[in-house]
Amino acid sequence: MKQMTKILLAGLLAGASLHAESEPVAKPETTKQSQSPVEVTTRSLQLKTVKTPKGKKVKKWVRATEVVPGDTVRYVNTVRNRSGQNIEKVRIVNPINPHLIYLARSAKCAGGCTIRFSIDGGKHFAAPKELFVKMKNGKKRLALPKEYNAVEWVIDAIPAGESTTVEFKARLK
Amino acid sequence: MTGRSIITGRRKRDSTKSKVKCWIFVFSLLVLWSSAEGAGTAAGTAVSNSVTIRFQIAGSAATQTIESNTDTFVVDRVADVRIDWMDTAPVEAGPGESDRVLRFLVSNLGNGDDNVSLSYEHNTTDSFSPPPQNVRLYRDSDGDGVFDPSSDSQVSLLPLAEDANATVFIVADIPSNPDSNLSRDGIRVASSWTATAGPEDPQAVDVVVRRGEDLAEGIYRLRDYHLESYKSATIHSSDGQVHTGTRITYTIGVTLKGGAGAIHNVIVSDTIPTGTEYLPGTLTLDGTALSDAADGDAGSYDSAQRLIRVDLGTLSQSAPGETSREIAFEVKVQ
Structure with a gap:
């Protein structure tokens, strides 16, 4: 916590440091985006048939506005490094809403990354081949993609001023 | 003297009846399994998503954590009705016989309540097919799968909750002088919901019609x-x-x-x-x-x-x- 306060004091706006000083006990561990040199946004998309200006029908991922059970939703998370320095050891965690079922092999990233999953709400993450469910008879089996309830992307570094995206797809129950 | x-x-065919009961049982299990497994998310449910990111500024050992915006859409209402003919074989009927029964299952596969309308679909090309004035539609009110006029009730509108289903019967008086051996008549079902017009709003519950109507035909076979x-x-x-x-x-x-x-x-x-x-x-x-x-x-x-x-x-x-x-x-x- 002291380290975070130092960073806030050193690198962020004056308002942020005042906030940290005035409420030292209640200071949140999570920084608001407006206070951070890094921004992350999430968007839900759905595949729809739309008409081009020339009247041609094409399928396109658009803002999810009309979603019913059974539909696939694509979540695209964009990370922007607005700071003047590289950021490293970037770990992006996306809990999967209980109304959604993760679709196998749909988690991706734009550049290089390591993708891991959790079946305990994000307490532990592991690669699919290392993610096991303990059964009633004491034996273990590989977790099924539909049992994943969080996705984690680990990126080595995002250069200063650049952005990257990570994504996954899920089906509405 | x-x-x-x-x-x-x-x-009646006792063996057929046993098979029918068996299939009804199996089908019921499948429906129950399907309902338990596939009960759609209710219309109006808000589905939110947010992301947490942790990182270090290059050269610093301190880890920062920030959260994304929260993306939310509201699950729309889907109208989806289905009807299936449940008899496993054509139902035998003799000329002029009364109250011959065909059995159907109506299902609401949508994610909300529906008032499903029922109408008899008469095959006018076939003189064996009972004309509409000879036909009554009944709901299997006591749920035993067997038509009984004392316990089942005539119906034209069937209220069905989300993922619910109900058995309905065509009860028909067979024409006296049919000129063919097989009839093909059915029930058409229609959802009470119509698709929402206008611009889509992620925060509003629109209506999406997946299967607004369905038709199933049953067969009488001339004995x-x-x-x-x-x-x-x-x-x-x-x-x-x-x-x-x-x-x-x-x-x-x-x-x-x-x-x-x-x-x-x-x-x-x-x-x-x-x-x-x-x-x-x-x-x-x-x-x-x-x-x-x-x-x-x-x-x-x-x-x-x-x-x-x-x-x-x-x-x-x-x-x-x-x-x-x-x-x-x-x-x-x-």
Whole structure:
């Protein structure tokens, strides 16, 4: 916590440091985006048939506005490094809403990354081949993609001023 | 000296009924499994997503954590109705018969309540198909899968909760002079919901119609087999006349005629004619003696009611033809 306060004091706006000083006990561990040199946004998309200006029908991922059970939703998370320095050891965690079922092999990233999953709400993450469910008879089996309830992307570094995206797809129950 | 013969029979296929019950059971399990597994997220449910990111500024050991915006859409209402014909084979029906039943299952596969409308779909190209004025639609109100006018109710609008289903029946009076062997008629179901027009709003519950209507057809098959019977009397006297003490042998024949099929629970009852008395121990079936007591064999004589009763069980044939049974007994003129 002291380290975070130092960073806030050193690198962020004056308002942020005042906030940290005035409420030292209640200071949140999570920084608001407006206070951070890094921004992350999430968007839900759905595949729809739309008409081009020339009247041609094409399928396109658009803002999810009309979603019913059974539909696939694509979540695209964009990370922007607005700071003047590289950021490293970037770990992006996306809990999967209980109304959604993760679709196998749909988690991706734009550049290089390591993708891991959790079946305990994000307490532990592991690669699919290392993610096991303990059964009633004491034996273990590989977790099924539909049992994943969080996705984690680990990126080595995002250069200063650049952005990257990570994504996954899920089906509405 | 005339006797009155009563032949009763229930035209049904017991084995088929068992199979139907079995399939209903299996289907019910599947429906229950499907409902449990696939109960759609209810309309109006808000589905949110947010992301947490942790990172270090290059050259710093401190980890920062930030959260994304929260993306939320509201689950829209989907209208999805389905109907299936549930009889496993065409239902047999004879010309002019009343209350012949076809069974259907109506399902609400949407994610909200629906008032499903039902309408009879008449095949006008077929004179065997019951015209609309001969048809009633019933809901299986007691849920036993069997039509019963005393417990089931006529219906044209079927309220169904999300993922619910209900059995409905076509109950029809068959035309008297059909000119074909198979009818094909059905029930059309329609959702009460219509698709929302206008711009889409992620925060509003729009209506999406996935399957607003559905149609299932059932089949009546003209029964091409039937029972015929006759009764004859043989007078045992030297002059061929009836006198006091004359013995008379009555013979009752029952014949299944026509195509392949079966008629179950065929029972022959015959009252001994007034002015005669039954001669004990004379009752036979196909030439084999039957006891007069109501015991293990097929026949009996009830002296109080002066009634011969023979249970023929099932008359069946696997190919077109005739299958006959013959009952005989003697009386003495008083």
